[in-house]
Amino acid sequence: MTPEPPARTRQAPTLEAVAELAGVSRATVSRVVNGSLRVSPAAHAAVTRAIAELGYVPNQAARSLVTRRTDxxxxxxxxxxxxxxxxxxxxxxxxxxxxxxxxxxxxxxxxxxxxxxxxxxxxxxxxxxxxxxxxxxxxxxxxxxxxxxxxxxxxxxxxxxxxxxxxxxxxxADNVGGARQAVRHLVATGRRELATVAGPVDMSVGVDRLAGYAQAARDAGLPASATRVETGDFTEASGQAAAARLLAEHPTIDAVFAASDLMALGVLRALRAAGRRVPDDVAVVGFDDAAPAVYADPPLTTVRQPVxxxxxxxxxxxxxxxxxxxxxxxxxxxxxxxxxxxxx
Structure with missing residues (x-):
């Protein structure tokens, strides 16, 4: 019995095979593969069809040598x-x-x-x-x-x-403007003893949200003594710790603007632990409008940024x-x- 010849290994389609099927030059196929605009719409469509039909996959290493791009x-x-x-x-x-x-x-x-x-x-x-x-x-x-x-x-x-x-x-995001919106809302609802849990002062987002808070407080005519500042690191734990410090040092505060929703959740925890009702005793506003804001207790008023x-x-x-x-x-x-x- 004559043995069957070994099966041929299917060769990967080449640039030349794509060019032959598409009826264009190898250079035209190369231009299409490399994203060049110097190809007519008809030629581009023909090459695209041929690539799909043959299952051609460009040689990324060779392409990178030509384009100097890694994609x-x-x-x-x-x-x-x-x-x-x-x-x-x-x-x-x-x-x-x-x-x-x-x-x-x-x-x-x-x-x-x-x-x-x-x-x-x-x-x-x-x-x-x-x-x-x-x-x-x-x-x-x-x-x-x-x-x-x-x-x-x-x-x-x-x-x-x-x-x-x-x-x-x-x-x-408009961090300065967003913080101003938060403070204006708190003032408009009758709050006068404000505090903020600011973000890290070595980050532009922390600096800008604190600047917006301070600007809006000045615009509302609030004295510096009515606007207290503690700093967190955007985590819930840091918000809770900062709020606990605020309550211990300034027990008359009636509103807190937290520079992130996670820190605002920590503020809510600290207020509950201190027996303060939200918003009856202390109003709270966050920043982000992250998913947990909706499920907070109570649901969190916040500044939405399009993350x-x-x-x-x-x-x-x-x-x-x-x-x-x-x-x-x-x-x-x-x-x-x-x-x-x-x-x-």
């Missing part, structure tokens, strides 16, 4: 792991980023950075040409990362501005910067909205 961007979250996974803000940003990337060919890498060692490792990764651009969230103080990324020639977009004042592409839109807009701005590396840095400020519920 990868990195989202760097400069924060502690417990904060990243506990705060709904980060999940909402990530949803917005993924939504914006879903209509592109770009892949996303997520890096969580805490401390100099992890930061330096992330900078080496970015500087070694692994990504086409960087999205940076939750920067603290005068960290060198933004200027190091920009110095390496890698496009960068930040969530929030740099406290140093250096120009950088950024997207942010998913922020993530998506960061991607759009990064794509514009990748396409046009020159030009002045741009800052996008997204609107905020006061959402009134039972807590104030």
């Amino acid at each position: 990868t961007i990195v989202l760097i979250v400069h924060e502690r792991p417990d904060t990243v996974f506990a705060d709904p803000f980060f999940a909402s940003v990530l949803r917005g980023v993924n939504q914006a990337l879903s209509v592109t060919q770009l892949q996303l890498v997520l890096l969580q950075v805490q401390g100099d060692r992890q930061r330096d490792r992330a900078l080496r990764y970015v500087g070694n040409g692994h990504v086409d651009g960087v999205l940076l969230i939750s920067l603290h103080g005068d960290d060198i990362m933004p200027m190091s990324v920009s110095g390496a020639g890698v496009p960068l977009v930040m969530a929030g501005r740099l406290l140093t004042g250096d120009p950088v592409d950024s997207v942010d 998913e839109r922020l993530g998506a807009e960061m991607v759009h701005q990064l794509l514009r910067r990748i396409a046009d590396p020159t030009g002045d840095a741009a800052s996008v400020i997204l609107p905020t909205e006061l959402v009134i519920r039972s807590s104030a």
